[in-house]
Amino acid sequence: MDDARIIELYWQRDQRAIGESEAKYGAYCRAIAHNILGDTEDVREAVNDTWWQAWQAIPPQRPQILRAFLGRITRNISFNRCKAQQADKRGGGQLAAVLEELAECVPGGEDVAAKLELQELTQALNSFVAALPAEKRRIFLCRYWYTESVAEIAARFGMTAGAVSTLLHRLRGQLRLYLQEGGYI
Amino acid sequence: MRQAELIYEALGGIDERWPADAHRRPKRHFAAKAALLAACLLLMILVPTIGDILAPKGGVGWWQDEKLPLDIFEYNGTYYEVVPTTDSRTLRDFALPQQITPDMVGQALGWPNATHGTQEETQLYLYQPYEHIRTDTDGELRAQRAVMIAERGGVYSYALFCNFIPFDSNTHQEMSEMLAVYGIDEAADIAEVRIGSRGYTEAADIAYIYEVLQDSISMGNDSFQQLIFGPLDTEEARQTFSIELAESALEMELITTEGVVARNISYYPQIGYISWALNYYQLDKQL
Numbered sequence: 001m002d003d004a005r006i007i008e009l010y011w012q013r014d015q016r017a018i019g020e021s022e023a024k025y026g027a028y029c030r031a032i033a034h035n036i037l038g039d040t041e042d043v044r045e046a047v048n049d050t051w052w053q054a055w056q057a058i059p060p061q062r063p064q065i066l067r068a069f070l071g072r073i074t075r076n077i078s079f080n081r082c083k084a085q086q087a088d089k090r091g092g093g094q095l096a097a098v099l100e101e102l103a104e105c106v107p108g109g110e111d112v113a114a115k116l117e118l119q120e121l122t123q124a125l126n127s128f129v130a131a132l133p134a135e136k137r138r139i140f141l142c143r144y145w146y147t148e149s150v151a152e153i154a155a156r157f158g159m160t161a162g163a164v165s166t167l168l169h170r171l172r173g174q175l176r177l178y179l180q181e182g183g184y185i
Numbered sequence: 186m187r188q189a190e191l192i193y194e195a196l197g198g199i200d201e202r203w204p205a206d207a208h209r210r211p212k213r214h215f216a217a218k219a220a221l222l223a224a225c226l227l228l229m230i231l232v233p234t235i236g237d238i239l240a241p242k243g244g245v246g247w248w249q250d251e252k253l254p255l256d257i258f259e260y261n262g263t264y265y266e267v268v269p270t271t272d273s274r275t276l277r278d279f280a281l282p283q284q285i286t287p288d289m290v291g292q293a294l295g296w297p298n299a300t301h302g303t304q305e306e307t308q309l310y311l312y313q314p315y316e317h318i319r320t321d322t323d324g325e326l327r328a329q330r331a332v333m334i335a336e337r338g339g340v341y342s343y344a345l346f347c348n349f350i351p352f353d354s355n356t357h358q359e360m361s362e363m364l365a366v367y368g369i370d371e372a373a374d375i376a377e378v379r380i381g382s383r384g385y386t387e388a389a390d391i392a393y394i395y396e397v398l399q400d401s402i403s404m405g406n407d408s409f410q411q412l413i414f415g416p417l418d419t420e421e422a423r424q425t426f427s428i429e430l431a432e433s434a435l436e437m438e439l440i441t442t443e444g445v446v447a448r449n450i451s452y453y454p455q456i457g458y459i460s461w462a463l464n465y466y467q468l469d470k471q472l
Binding site: 002003004062063064065066067068069071072075076079083095098099100101102103105106118119121122125126127128129130131132133134137138141142144145146156174178 | 188189190191192193194195196197198199200201202203204205206207208259261262263292326327328349350351352353356357358359362403405
């Protein structure tokens with residue numbers, strides 16, 4: 001079923017919307033949750049919560065890109081679950097490594113929150129991401145949006161893991177500079 | 186770690202089209218890219234003072250574009266030019282009606298940031314007649330972004346796509362991304378191609394042109410300057426060649442089957458390049 005039809009089902013409050021979403025994007029959302037949470041029971045719950053939140057959000061929302069809309073929900077749910085758990089109980093996902101890398105973008109432990117609202121930061125990151133050349137942007141997002149492992153990204157883009165790590169390191173440097181020059185940090 | 190968490194969380198809120206696009210299969214043109222790399226290496230060996238030749242003077246850089254619009258705003262990483270309904274010439278060029286009625290105003294998108302021109306608050310809407318247009322990029326459906334509606338103080342204008350916001354002077358987009366802006370993801374989406382004074386409407390011609398465009402190698406301004414003007418010895422030679430290129434350039438237009446018009450594309454037959462919205466595309470065949 002195409003996305004427009006699935007969205008219509010949500011708007012009509014037809015519960016088949018959830019079944020169709022699960023059939024079309026279940027694997028995609030599970031992969032996102034798995035990247036963040038690792039091999040835990042939480043993955044299944046995060047994906048189930050995704051359908052519930054989508055049901056709450058549509059209407060009034062009418063997603064432009066249903067796949068990314070659902071993926072974003074799964075990402076948020078999984079991230080919040082991970083944050084709520086004690087560090088030693090967190091699953092074996094990629095989140096810890098990803099957060100460690102992103103910490104490099106904030107020099108000297110600067111407190112981003114003190115200077116910037118989340119929304120402003122999102123806007124800044126949006127402009128940064130938009131301006132990257134297509135392939136670099138995709139690699140950056142595979143790591144920091146989808147929380148994929150370096151090995152997985154390397155396989156996806158036909159590169160070596162070392163080349164992906166080097167590229168990500170440079171992109172983090174660019175992001176740090178961008179945030180500094182823009183006065184965000 | 187709190188700061189890193191904040192960045193991670195903020196990334197989750199970026200424009201959905203970027204994560205949607207991230208899983209696209211990368212296009213590989215190994216031979217062509219290897220040739221480009223070889224050309225760059227050769228250039229680095231032959232020209233020791235590379236800094237000099239990277240200077241914009243003499244090139245056809247985007248900052249020299251006299252067509253740069255004056256009333257621009259930024260929305261989700263993209264620049265749009267506001268075109269009032271009184272600008273009949275531009276509207277004719279883009280095949281847009283000279284009146285915007287309420288039924289032509291689609292879904293509200295938000296408030297973009299003014300960049301040049303008026304500081305008056307602008308509300309952005311989808312352009313309803315094009316609202317159904319989608320490109321299927323590896324299973325991802327993306328809406329056209331070529332034409333939107335901008336509303337200021339109850340007055341509607343068109344907002345036409347200019348370019349994606351450049352991060353640096355070598356930023357570039359792949360051809361498929363540019364075409365997707367206009368709702369084109371296959372040759373069958375194009376009804377007509379105009380190159381200079383010639384128009385092509387035959388399916389075979391369009392399929393050929395589409396294939397050449399899709400197979401092009403994208404690059405930013407720095408790379409283009411390096412490749413085209415780098416080998417020239419003197420500033421004068423670069424200036425002369427730049428003028429020659431500009432004079433021989435052919436304007437190109439794509440008109441989709443849905444009636445969306447892509448303009449401001451320059452084709453340089455002498456060197457086999459296209460420039461479009463701050464991007465340069467090296468073609469492997471002549472158009």
